Amino acid sequence: MNNKALNVLEFDKIKAEIGKFLITSRGNTLLKKLMPMSVESIVQRLIDQTKDGMDIVRFKGEIPVRKLADLHDQANRLKKDGNLNGTELAAIGEVLKNTSELKEFFEKLKDDQIDLRQLYDLNEKLIDNPGLTTRITKSVDDTGRVLDTASDDLKYIREQISRLNSDIRSSMERYTRGKNTKYLTESIVTLRDDRFVVPVKTEYRAKFGGVVHDQSASGQTLYIEPEAVVGLNNRLHDSQTSEKLEEIRILNQLSDLVRPEIDDIVKNNEVLGEFDLINAKAKYANEIKGTEPLISDDHVVDLKDAKHPLIDPDRVIANDIKIGDDYKTMLITGPNTGGKTITMKTLGLIQAMAQAGLFIPAHEESQVAVFDEIFVDIGDEQSIEQNLSTFSSHMDNIINIMHKVSERSLVLIDELGAGTDPQEGAAIAIAILEKLSKSDCVIMATTHYPELKVYAYNTTDTINASMEFDEKSLKPTYRLMIGIPGSSNAFNIAARLGMDREVVDRGQSLMSGESQDLNNMIKDLENRRKEFEKKNEDLNAQLTHNKEIEDDYEKKRTELDNSKESEIQAAKVRANQIVSKSRKESDKIIDRLRKLEQAGVAVKEDQIISAKTGLKNLHQDEAVKKNKVLRRNKRKQQLKVGDEVKALTYGQIGTIVRKDKNNQYEVQLGILKMKFSEDDLEKTDAKPEESEKKPTMVRRTKSSGLSSKLDLRGKRYEEAMTELDQYIDSALLAGYNQVTIVHGFGTGVIRKGVTKYLQRNPRVKSFGYAPASSGGSGATIVDL
Known part of the structure; x- marks a missing residue:
């Protein structure tokens, strides 16, 4: 894309703002090369990268x-068999660590399941x-320093x-302390030629003897390496030389290790x-506060609340700009x-x-096209060197x-067309638009x-x-109005500023009829807008307002439903507490x-079971039961003596024998008679004739998957007896006649307990140990 257009649009200022965040x-090199792209797939990839960056x-x-x-x-140095210093190797190390x-x-x-469009691939x-x-x-x-x-x-x-x-500092201390200090200009140890000396x-x-390494400018001080530390300084100097040689060896070795990998490191x-x-x-x-620009499939630009990114966001006016769909040319008119x-x-x-892959200062869902070029002719580009007038400069550019x-x-x-005679300028402007169109x-x-x-x-x-343009304040509002041409407002402005009315009227009368009609048309369009x-x-x-009413209604309905449900749940909790x-x-x-039974007083076991079962059935699940209709129908039915009923x-299936004063129904179930409340019984559709033919035995229902054998091995005594x-x-x-x-x-504790229980149960006819082939004394066969 041509640099001239980008310079006029101040694209470099956008890049400078981005550069503040680079490290x-x-x-920085890539930012300098950043340009709008004209291939849609590349533009989309760049936008996707920025979107991933925003998500991160x-x-x-x-x-x-x-x-x-x-x-x-x-x-380049490594490829020429050169070696690197510590600072250069440290820079390579930073790249490797960052990688x-x-x-x-x-x-x-990836573990956090964050979706990215491009950066995983990058x-x-x-x-x-x-x-x-x-x-x-x-x-x-x-910093490049070689480590220990x-x-x-x-x-x-x-x-x-x-x-x-x-050791050297310890030896030197006797020269900087005590009686020897009177021979020194200062009681310090310093360095000359990398050797320890005293002034x-x-x-x-x-x-002191030893070696003189330096003299002060005044000649009053000699920097002497005392003879007592010359040997130590020599050894120190040798060690320091060894250190430098070892550091060079290490750096050369590292350079040799990096050399074959340098291309990959540069790519990293x-x-x-x-x-x-x-x-x-x-x-x-x-x-x-930029948003992702959507690339239009139809080459349409549709910017919603677009703002110029280089103007103070608190002052700039947002505008909707749409072009390329129903119209491809937009002529904007209005005052300066x-x-x-x-x-x-x-x-x-x-x-x-x-097109450079940046987010844009516009509302979400704004669309852009992908142009191969942006051509700009904005501002006075008069060239003094070429001696061109303003009009000539514009024409040359166009x-x-x-x-x-x-x-x-x-x-x-x-x-368009400015800088020359108005009539000719308008004509050439129309011709240019027709040609470009x-x-x-x-x-x-x-x-x-x-x-x-x-x-x-x-x-x-x-x-x-x-x-x-606000005629009352005589100031522009900076709002773009698409579909409405602008008027000059010259007469209105002049009148409001105090121009003599006669002058204003005379000026308006001198306008051509066509211009008057155009202004009237614009005024009518403005009023309609x-x-x-x-x-x-x-x-x-x-x-x-309607939405607020609807939301309020929904809120109150939800509160009512929640309140109703809460009351029902609370009532059932209270009921369950009572039942418990x-x-x-x-x-x-x-x-x-x-205990009475154990003392010899006869108590029927079925009475105990019936009492416990009735109490259990009082408990309500806190979730609302789904068979409300069934229970309502049951309450409506009238039970009487002789009816065939089902004990729920x-x-x-049994027959009602009688009804006592407590509204309990006594029902004959085979050889048993048991009492039930009305809610525990359901009238059956069986006819009297059919019921008379039924054998007086308890029928085994399909729901009873009861085994004829009970295994009590491995259970505790109380659990086994229950x-x-x-x-x-x-x-x-x-309806079983025999069980095992x-x-x-x-x-033998559980065996004795079983025997004791069977002896006192009046429903047991007889019992005895099983045959040797069926378990012997490890099992008892019971006839009921």
């Missing part, structure tokens, strides 16, 4: 990119080298240097630079300083930003545009010529637009009955 050298900024704060240097110099960090970072994003381009990363990290620090851990030899040498330094007064040189650095730029684009988008040029630049700059324009171009022209490009132009307003009104694919906006505001207000209390009381009564508790009691009752109701109780041998 890598490669990221929102969830994680940022992509963790380190401050990285450019590695091309290091790469490992990003690999781990994106793995965690991350795959990074080549991790954990072995080399660890070696460099162990050998040099961030780089080699055992280096560690030993540095420990030796530390000991020698300590001795010249006249006392013979007192470039990918990390891309991540840095994506990070910066996302942070910039966050700063301007009304915002025409800014609106045009907003369109051009937002398009450039979107001629160049006409030669290069295509159906996928966006053309922005400010003050033949290429089917998208055009936005500004003008003051009334002839162009008529042209736009009468030409297909062309629409008038204007910048709103305001009327439409007023009605639209009223409708929106009514819609909002009653059950505990009944258990006490049943325990007393059993046991699923058995299960035996319930089993014998169930066997009787199921398996109690095993064990200690």
Whole structure:
């Protein structure tokens, strides 16, 4: 895309804003190369990358990119068999460490199931080298200093240097303390030629002996290495030389390790630079509250609440800009300083930003097209060198545009035809628009010529637009009004500013009839627009009011339903508490009955079972039962003596024998007579004749899957006795004549308990141990 247009639109200022968020050298290089792209797939990929960056900024704060240097110099030296110093190797180490960090970072994003469009694939381009990363990290620090851990030899040498330094300082202390201080100009130990010395007064040189390394400018001080420490200094110097040689050996070794990997490391650095730029684009988008631009399938630009990104967001006016669908040419008219040029630049700059993969300062769901070129003719581009007038400069630029324009171009022209005779300017402007329109490009132009307003009104694919002007305040509102041409407002402004009315009227009378008709048309359109906006505001207000009423209704209905449900649940909880209390009381009564029975008083077992079952059936599930209709029908039925009924508790059919004074029904169930409440009985459809033919035996129902054998092995005594009691009752109701109780041998406690229970149960006819082939004394066969 041509740089001239981007310069006029101030695209470089957008790049400068993004640059504030960059931290890598490669990221800055990529930013300089950042340009709007004209291939839709590339534009979409760049937008997707920024979208991923925005998601990461929102969830994680940022992509963790380190401050990285450019590695091309290091790469060139290594390829020429040169070696690197510590600082250069530290820079390579930073790239390797950042590569490992990003690999781990994106793995965690995958674990967190964060969807990304492009950055997982970009991350795959990074080549991790954990072995080399660890070696460099162990050998040099961030500043390039070789670490003690780089080699055992280096560690030993540095420990030796530390000991020698300590010994030398200890030896030197006797010269800087006590009686020897009178021979010194200062009581300090300093360095000269990397050797420890003391500052001795010249006249006392013979007192110290040793080597003189330096003299003060005044000649009054000699820097002497005392003879007592010369040997230590020599050893220190040798150790320091060994240290430097070992450091060089380590750096050369590291250079040899990096050399075959340098191409991959440079590629990693470039990918990390891309991540840095994506990070910066996302942070910039966050700063301007940018949104993702959607690429239009129909080459339509539809910007909602678009703002110029370089104007203070608290002052800039947002506008809807739509072009390329029903019309491809928009002519904006209106007074000077009304915002025409800014609106045009907003369109051009937002398009450039979107095609460079940036988020745009517009409302969500805004659409952009992908243009192959943006041509701009904005401002006074008069060339002094070429001695061109303003008009000539514009014409030269427009001629160049006409030669290069295509159906996928966006053309922005400010003050079309200005700078010459108005009549001729209007004519040439219309001719230019007609020529450009033949290429089917998208055009936005500004003008003051009334002839162009008529042209736009009468030409297909062309629409008038204007910048709103407040006649009361005599100030522009900077609002773009599509479909309405602008009027000059010269007479209104003059009148409001105090111009003599006679002058204003005379000026209006001198206007041609065509101009008067055009102004009247514009005034009528403006009045209609305001009327439409007023009605639209009223409708929106009514819609909002209706929505509030609907929301209030839904809220109250929900509260009522919740209140009803809560009351029902609370009532059932209270009922269950009462039942629970009653059950505990009944258990006490049943325990007393059993104790009476053990004392020799006969108590019928079926009476105990019936009492417990009746109490259990009082409990209501807290979830609402689904058989309300069934229970309602049951309450309506009239039961009487002789009716065939079904005992719902046991699923058995029986006959009502009598009804006592407590409204309990006594029902004959085979050989048993049991009492039930009305809710526990359901009248059957069996006819009297059919019931008379039924055998007087309890029928086994389909729901009874009762086994003829009960196994009590491995159970505790109390559990076994309870299960035996319930089993014998169930066997009787199921119509079994004989059952087997398996109690095993064990200690004999359960076997004795079974025998004792069977002896006292009046429903047991007889019992005895099973045959040897069926378990012997480990099982008891019971006849009921």
